[in-house]
Amino acid sequence: MAPTLPSGDQASDQDNWDNGRLARKRQLLTEIVLRNRLTALVVDGDTTCRVLEQLLLRSYEVQTQGVDNGRDAVALIASGVKFNLIIIDMILPVLNGLEATRQIRDMGVHCKMLGVTACSGESERQAFLAAGVDVFIEKPLDPEHLVPILRELDGQ
Amino acid sequence: MDRNRLHNQVASMRRSLFDQLEELQDDTNPNFVQEVVTLFYNDSTRLIQNIEQALNSRPIDFCKLDDYMHQFKGSSSSIGAKKVTNECTAFREYCNAENAEGCIRSFQQVKQEHAILKRKLEVYLQTVRQASQTA
Numbered sequence: 171m172a173p174t175l176p177s178g179d180q181a182s183d184q185d186n187w188d189n190g191r192l193a194r195k196r197q198l199l200t201e202i203v204l205r206n207r208l209t210a211l212v213v214d215g216d217t218t219c220r221v222l223e224q225l226l227l228r229s230y231e232v233q234t235q236g237v238d239n240g241r242d243a244v245a246l247i248a249s250g251v252k253f254n255l256i257i258i259d260m261i262l263p264v265l266n267g268l269e270a271t272r273q274i275r276d277m278g279v280h281c282k283m284l285g286v287t288a289c290s291g292e293s294e295r296q297a298f299l300a301a302g303v304d305v306f307i308e309k310p311l312d313p314e315h316l317v318p319i320l321r322e323l324d325g326q
Numbered sequence: 327m328d329r330n331r332l333h334n335q336v337a338s339m340r341r342s343l344f345d346q347l348e349e350l351q352d353d354t355n356p357n358f359v360q361e362v363v364t365l366f367y368n369d370s371t372r373l374i375q376n377i378e379q380a381l382n383s384r385p386i387d388f389c390k391l392d393d394y395m396h397q398f399k400g401s402s403s404s405i406g407a408k409k410v411t412n413e414c415t416a417f418r419e420y421c422n423a424e425n426a427e428g429c430i431r432s433f434q435q436v437k438q439e440h441a442i443l444k445r446k447l448e449v450y451l452q453t454v455r456q457a458s459q460t461a
Contacts, residue, residue, distance in 0.1 A: 218401040288400035
């Protein structure tokens, strides 16, 4: 039986509580062990999202760095820092995610790039893929999407 | 309320509110959920105010509105606030159509769902504080 809040407002939480999905998530979370030390850059202007995405990556022992705008992301890559994975939002301060992605790809960076964004339209998806991300993921970034990608990067 | 009951209550509230966040909290991040909830609570309140101001300005800057709502939708979805996220999606559709009346109506729904969520977060944070005081 799903736990309830003291306010007794159980019904409004039921759409976040799915026993089957939660069990599957737990299974995914515990099944992966990375053989290699992977590195990731998280580019998100929202602190909550950036913190959560970095922590999710760290829970798989991926070394992460975070920046909160597109310009700093491009500058970091241009400085020579290399990552196995870049997670980037579409709407970013200073320099938006589409342009930042194009500039990163124009530098000859071929690492896996995930466009993780609250944007959900097909035109937005196509634009982000055209800019150079490999995968388009609507937020939230979750283990179901992330684990297969980490396995691929780890050569599993 | 005794200590064990408080701690159990905190744990069950966490599970019911944030199933994925719960998975990320462990011994190395014992206060993670509380920290993220506090972060979201403060940031989302600020964003609601920014959106309100942007909706009250003339002419309405729909690009700015969309950016704010994109950010709000992203953080809401990341903590599992599905109802708030759904209302944000509806708002953004009105925003893309530059439908001011639709945005204003939809924003009332966003605020309503956010207010419900905020109350739950307040209860959660209060319960966590009580539990830590009895530890």
